[in-house]
Amino acid sequence: MFLCVVCGQNVFVTLVAQERVATRIVSLVPALTEMLFAVGAGSQVVGVSSYDDFPPEVQSRPRVGALLDPDVERILSLKPDLVLMYGSQTDLQGQFARAGIRVYSYRHGGIGNVLQTIRELGALSGHKVEGDRVTAQLQSRLDAVRTRVRSRPRPRTMLVMGRDAMALRGVYVSAGVGFLHELLDVAGAEDVFADVKREGIQPSNETMIVRAAQVIIELHPGDQPAPDILQKERSVWSLLSSVPAVRNGRVHLLYGGYLMSPGPRLAAAAESLARVLHPDAFVEAGPQVRP
């Protein structure tokens, strides 16, 4: 199997022999680490990035830096036979190529990329069957969410990925490209910034008023704060009182690392989004088991 990865002007062609299964894998990308554990290759993971926090087993793995600060010496000392890294780390890819170590270059993209990546990592780590199974399972969970909300009206929704604490400033929202945008579609909503073909933008207050979202969902990677803080954070939106989501009390704050991770937990993220978008559709389903 040939894996062709195009990064800028550099084309890396890594020969991945079917029979050569990677047994010592270093991952610089948290989402990819999750995928390895999901396909049952967790025991082959010998090093992880400084940002990895899921699954809990990663706590016991050596940390080897991340996008900006990969510790090449440390990675080499772990004697990996496969290193997973970002597509933009072209110099690093060259370094490992010279050292004769296989490199897997990660492409950030939509849900399709995530599923494809899980399949590829399953094959590379010798867990092809499991990789295909996990992928199929994810796909069917996503399909189930889509089916459950299919017949319902799709509210115009603004998905907020970041904001200054306790102020309606520095609001950063998902726009018309990327897995978060696609998750919104799966969960039965129209993205108010679908026409902006970028992963995210920082809209002005004026733009947010004009776009008039019917639902606003904020994603926070951390743990849910105390109720009084939560209340304060939600109430910053009261400034934009003409926005339907604000007037109708449809500003939702979701907390959890799984919400913004383009990995095996994205079906859970889709379910969380669908539950706040269409609570009626989940009445008989019972509470969600959070990953």
Added chain:
Amino acid sequence: MSTSAVRRGPFGSAEQGEVPSIRTRLAVTIAGYGALAVATCVLAPLVGSTQISLARVFDRSIPFADNVDAQIFFVARMPRVLSGAVVGAALASAGVVMQALLRNPLATPFTLGVSAGAALGAILVITFSTAVSLGALSPVPLASLGGALLASAIVYGLATRPGRTMSTMVLLLAGVTLNSFFSALILFVQYMADFAQTYRTVRWLMGDLDVGSFGPIVASLPLVLVAFAMFAVLPRSLNLLSVGTDAASTRGVDVGRTQRLAFLSSSLATSAAVSLAGPIGFVGIVVPHLVRLMVGVDHRIVLPASALFGAAFLVGCDLVARTVLAPVEVPVGVVTAMLGGPFFLWLLVRRS
């Protein structure tokens, strides 16, 4: 703003010729630049990425919560325009005072580390998501104000000795060193932060006037007003100080007091401006030079003219920032630099 006034000496009315008296010139300047600033502030809220109807904006029969046009006008545009005016006036005046204090045409309100201190405060709060707020000051502006005041206090402490005048050299070196030191700390914190936080800190550094309500502006006003009250007594001494400390003291200027006032006022104005809108560059250096080009070098004219022109300039730049690529927004600091940078270079080449 008459052309005969352009080549006046630094001592203003001391060199009387056929030119009108300082009072007349001041009145004409304030009227002219004031009209420009007021016109900009009145016109800017009428323009934006969307069309609004003024009749609807002021139609009291529609409840505010239902009136989208009024919300755009009062929530999105007015606070932006007003914060632009306050920040522009504060940074431009602070630039004038800093250039006189340091006797260096390249000095800016950020030269002595105020903005780096503010940035460090903001970045710490963004990275460690602290949730401390004070009245209308949310965590990020509060921390940046704290950082700015701390940086000013450190530089002030280093450069002053009781009973002695400030050494401009020590002031400059302390400020520049503190700038680098804080910048290193900022890079370190950024390095520790995750991608989303790094993006947000970088975005903060580009400046943003979209404050969303009048609360943050009102919260910054006390500092700005104190600074402007101090600016008001400075111009005559600054005229003499910009010639040299010895020349100034022989003409009866209390050099130490003037320096302290100049430092404190410009630091206060800069701290308030940066905590309100982030470190918006180029306003503090381009506006004073542009104004000097138009009205000469007498600080009694330059200072008020810069404040008014700075307000108009920043409100204008923000108008470009919020409309040119809508719904995507260009950071206002990028606009001021893109308009101000080439202009400043042109000025530099033309002058030399």
